Amino acid sequence: MHVARLALHDFRSYTELDLELSAGPVAFVGANGQGKTNLVEAVDYLARLDSHRVAADAPLVRAGAERAVVRAEVVREDRRALLEVEITPGRSNRARVNRGDLPRARDIVGILRTVIFSPEDLALVKGDPSDRRRFLDALLVMRLPRLAGVKADYDRVLKQRNALLKSGRNRQVDISTLDIWDDKLATLGAELLVHRLTLLDDLGPHLAQAYREVATLAAADRRDVTAVYRSATDGVTGTRDVAEIREALLRAVAERRRDELDRGISLVGPHRDEVVLAVGDLPAKGYASHGESWSLALALRLASFELLRSEDDDPVLILDDVFAELDAGRRDHLAALVGSAEQVLVTAAVAADVPAGLTGRRFRVADGTVHDE
Structure with missing residues (x-):
């Protein structure tokens, strides 16, 4: 192409x-x-x-x-x-x-x-969890374009659910419809999560190989690198079954309902999750040198390229x-x-x-x- x-x-x-x-x-x-x-x-x-x-x-x-x-x-x-x-x-x-x-x-x-690498990509290693979530979701959409709709629908449900939680905290509206939004959030969130997990499974070997190849560019230590999905919801990362993840999300939503109403925000779902990058035994954020961070960011992009190339x-x-x-x-x-x-x-x-x-x-x-x- x-x-x-x-x-x-x-x-x-x-x-x-x-x-x-x-x-x-x-x-x-x-x-x-x-x-x-x-x-x-x-x-x-x-x-x-x-x-x-x-x-x-x-x-x-x-x-x-x-x-x-x-x-x-x-x-x-x-x-x-x-x-x-x-x-x-x-x-x-x-x-x-x-x-x-x-x-x-x-x-x-x-x-x-496309796969793009730029100096801003250091944020993939040093930035907030949202930077790594955006990376993952952007690659998901390149891999499976229909997921753009799933992500857009999830973001819309999250926005509407947050508005309801905020109003419910102030007792401004009836929150009886919250169960409907819980179901929508769990259904869409489960689909997004299972694809994120599968993507990391498939990306891992390409990432390890890419890092070994680029580490010498910045005089970085050529130790093994990993990317592990960390969810705030118990029972999510050990399965790749959409129905099981959906049930786990619904249980977590029920358990956190009072906290969510008190804070007026959704505390459960893939928007709260993290991708933990590690070089050797240590997390890259906070421990990786500049050379290791630069090499890892570039390796993420090259691994993305190789994954997409291998499938199309x-x-x-x-x-x-x-x-x-x-x-x-x-x-x-x-x-x-x-x-x-x-x-x-x-x-x-x-x-x-x-x-x-x-x-x-x-x-x-x-x-x-x-x-x-």
Whole structure:
């Protein structure tokens, strides 16, 4: 899979852009603030309807514009598809495939698949549990696009249930309908949980191998790494049966009902869970060195790439400002690890940061313009 053409309208710093790309390595080179990361962000957004840089859509629309459009021609084997997303802050986004409207924007998720690594990914190791949950759920959706609907439905139920709990705490409403929301939360939560657990089962071997391969890039100790799911709900992690997990969630909800009403918030469910990353015998958060943290974050992304590749064709691999802190030898080593991908999109501040092993199409990005070198 690769992106053959990228077109932008009022996206970030670009008023209009129409760019022909190719399979293989593609590098965007330019000083900071010139718009190179905006290009790969647009590709990744088209795949996931989410940005690796910001939580809301408003910053994606050029200042002064009402909406932005991201359009790409995607090639998969011998088939081509034209994907398009119209981003309108404050309103529902619209998506099209081959110029035909989709019922929901999220139906476009997973047609183009991407794996992106950027400096912000250190949060996967050093950040809050929510960062690791987002990583897991984003990979789930790339693997099984229908789970975008499950996650959206769960988030909606959680929001409505929290509102009811908060009102019930203040005795403002009748909470007799809470049992209905309990059932919905347990049903959707069980489906989300079983897929998270299965994903970690399948990701584990790829993660261990990827870490062994990348640890030398940052002079990290090549000890074994693990990713273990830790749930706040008893009886969840030992099974992969949806019905058993649902019953465990319902029991936990009943046990915590008084606490939930006192605090006005849902205390049970996958939104409370954690993925514990460890290097050797110690948890990575708080104990891993900078080199180990960087290597583990990169290994999570490379493992994601290998898992998706093993089940289907190659996703587009994006390396956003990754090479700057590596010396020439380590750049070449990383290039060798990723060079077999069908398409690798690279951003770099200077041309010398792009390793020779990723030679291919190269674009110069300056003052919001993009030129083929």
